[in-house]
Amino acid sequence: MGQTLTEKILDDHLVEGELTPGEEIGIEIDQVLTQDTTGTLVWLQFEALGLEEVQTELxxxxxxxxxxxxxxxxxxxxxxxxxxAGTFGAHFSRPGNGICHNVHKENFAAPGKTMLGSDSHTPTPGGLGELAIGSGGLDVAVAMGGGAYYIEMPEVVNVRLEGELPEWGTAKDVILELLRRLTVKGGVGKVLEYTGPGVETLTVPERTTITNMGTELGATSSIFPTDENTKDYLSRLDREDEYVEIGPDEDAEYADEIVVDLSEIEPLIAKPSMPDNVVPVSEVEGVDVDQVMIGSCTNGAYEDILPGAKMLEGRNIDKTTEMIVAPGSKQASEMLAREGWTAEMMAAGVNFSEATCGACIGIGHVPASDSVSLRTFNRNFEGRSGIEDDNVYLCSPEVATAAAIAGEIVDPRNLADELGDLEAPGLEMPDQYIGNSESDLIAPDEAVDDELIKGPNIGDVPLKDPLETEVGGEALLKMEDNITTDHIIPATQDILMYRSNVPKLSEFTLSRVDDTFAQRALDADGGVLVAGENYGQGSSREHAALCPMYLGIETVLAQSFARIHKANLFNFGIVPLEIDEETYEKIEQGDDIEIVDDAADAVRSGQEEFTIRVNDDWEASGYLDASEREREILAAGGKLSHTKAQHEEG
Ligand code: F3S
Structure with a gap:
């Protein structure tokens, strides 16, 4: 039987296990990526593990x-x-040089490689045939030290693309269409592999918009085969020698198939406050728009900003609407500036930001209260923009720019009819990507430091003791479905600056759900969290497991868990138990929860069903779905304690 592209790459990198969906496999990692909010912890953990030098290719x-x-x-x-980065041997991209996925795509992403990144949108380079997976930082630290990365073998789903995008139809609309059909849970446990005749009609920048936002579907990764377009893109980056032709075998078998006819794609928009709340733009026409933002790792590339610039040539944006462009990389900024497009947009009333994530996580350009913001970003979870009563819509750069011109949401096709002289800008790549100052991206052999420099806010990583025999406590908080890592540890600027100071950061744990939680957890010396479906969706932020661990949380009872967060719970020694809907409904906040079994023993011995005793009155079951390796990690008190113990044993 032939192999899918995903299977081929995994097979090439397999160090443990078999490629059977649901089974745990260990793979070798070629490249790792980390960013500033997760990176400090990655390196502190790398140091705590006693590692001295990066072992991955890059x-x-x-x-x-x-x-x-x-x-x-x-x-x-x-x-x-x-x-x-200098001390241990990594490339260092300075603040302002751009968003990790954009800069990585421009400089390092390469077909056939595996990558692990401590950011949930790590799968972006799947658009170039790289199999990239987001994970917690501790997994990244271990992989950088040469350790394998363990994951449940995902199902591989064939997303067959047919036809060609029409005028005003964009790659963003393709992924919004998939979100509309599959929802934010539709890709869980899956790699989405794009095939079919429509693939060759999409450029690499379009493909990476799609693979980037596969994360919103909950997918483990998303990947395209390589072809002449990949080669062409790499050659424009002066990296043609990194091209490898890869794709699935003709007789590859997939777990499922989804067909998307590109010719039927129309401008779409995700309404507040979930990326799958997708409708045709025409359905929400006429909503007044206060702010428009083009940028982020999804649509912050040169090719994403240029359409807006073309649409604005010789026009002004509406006086009631602000428009901000935050390029995804300094290279994109530099090219737009050199070609005069920055000036063109400024003349139309647009403001430019430095190349940063910023507003995507509520840092800068926070919308006015109860106002409408149209963004080309990938997430619109309530409050993520920096204000609770936000109304963030997600759309393509073309739809965003049309709204800035009209001052209200409008289907760009209708605006074009109305204005008479507005043409669909299409997608245009530069002949050659230029820019990227050498001092902004520092290679390991040009490092400027050779020892760690820690300021007063940078503390050590807390370690957890091995799992105890008795686990439980008060149900300190009962939460709804779809609690995100933003709910658990908000990424707003006033909080994120404590990311290297776990005791201080922990004070903000779940503060967006209940601002008394952290203090109550400390007073109770720990306890239990209860949640509905899809607990921990969103980012790869391991602080969302580390801080509850620091507060003494020993177990989370949820109807289901998001993949990366569940791995993070294992990594920080918190037992994730799945409960059914009836149990969820019955448990009340404040209930006394006792895991009846000897937890340490049960976890180690492979027990799957646990007895949960509530208020010494009634009992229910909780299920632990964990591999042998994950159980060992849990029992040891988390991956850091576990890996450290292994190292000490020699
Ligand atoms: Fe992407 Fe940065 Fe937002 S990595 S999802 S632009 S926080």
Whole structure:
């Protein structure tokens, strides 16, 4: 039987297990990526593990999430990250050089490689045939030290593309269409592999918009085969020698098939406040728009900004609407500036930001209260923009720009009819990508530091003791479905600056759900969290497991868990138990929860069903779905304690 592209790459990198869906496999990692909000912990963990030098082919540390250095703690973090990259042997991308996925795509992403990144949108380079997976930072630290990365073998789903995009139809609309059909849970446990005649009609920048937002479907990764378009893109980047032709075998078998006819794609928009809340733009026409933003790792490339620039040529944006462009990389900024497009957009009333994630996580350009913001980003979870009563819509750069011109949501096709002289800009790549100052992306052999520099806000990583025999406590918080890592540890600037200071950061744990939670957890010396479906969706932020661990949380009872967060719970020694809907409905906040079994023993011995005793009154079952390796990690008190013990044993 032939292999899918995903299977081929995994097979090439397999160090343990078999490629059977659902079975745990260990793979070798070629490249790693980390960013500033997760990176400090990655390097502190790398240090705590006693590792001395990066062992992967390539490691890159980016500074992109919180680049505005308005507090010394951020600047200290960036200085620490530069020193860690220099000391241990990683590339270092300075603050302002761009968003990790954009800069990585431009400089390092290569077909056939595996990549692990401590950011949930790590799968972006799947558009170039790289199999890239997001994970917690500790997994990244271990992989950088040469350790295998373990994952449940995903199902591989064939997304067959047919036809060609029509005028005003974009790659963003393709992924929004998939979100509309499959929802934010539709890709869980799957790799989405794109095939079919429609693939060759899409450029690499379009493909990476699609693979980037596969994360919103919950997919483990998304990948395209390589072809002449990949080769062409790499040659424009002066990296043609990294091209490898790869694709699935003709008789490859997939777990499922989804067909998308590109010719039927129309402008779509995700309404507040979930990326799968997708409708045709025409359905929400006429909504007044206060703010428009083009940027992010999804649509912040040169090819994403240029259409807006063309649409704005010789026009002005509406007086009631602000428009901000935050390029995904400094290279994109530099090219747009050199070609005069920045000036063109400024003349139309647009403001430019440095190349940063920034507004995507509520750092800068926070919308006015109860206002409407149209963004080309990938997430619109409530409050992520920096204000709770936000109304963030997600759309293509073309739809965003049309709204900036009209001052309200409008289908760009209708605006074109109305204006008479507005042409569909299409997608245009530069002949050659230029820019990228050498001092902004520092190679390991040009490192400027050879020892770690830690400011006063940078603390050690807390370690957890091995799992005890008795686990449980008060149900400190009962939460709804779809609790995101943003709910658990918000990524807003006032909180994120404590990312290297776990005791301080922990004070903000779940504060968006209940601001008394952290203190109550400390007072109770730990306890239990209860949640509905899809607990921990969103980013790869391991602080969302580390901080509850620091507060003494020993178990989370949820109807289901998001993949990366569940791995993070294992990594930090918190037992994730799945409960059914009836149990979820019955448990009340404040209930006394006792896991009846000897937890340490049960976890180690492979027991799957656990008895949960509530208020010494009634009982239910909780299920632990974990591999043997994950059980060992849990029993040891988390991956750091486990790996450290292994190292000490020699
Ligand atoms: Fe940054 Fe937002 Fe992407 S935080 S990495 S631009 S999802």
């Amino acid at each position: 490691a890159a540390q980016y500074c992109d999430h919180q680049t505005y250095q308005f507090d010394f703690k951020n600047t200290d973090d960036h200085r620490f990250l530069r020193s860690a």
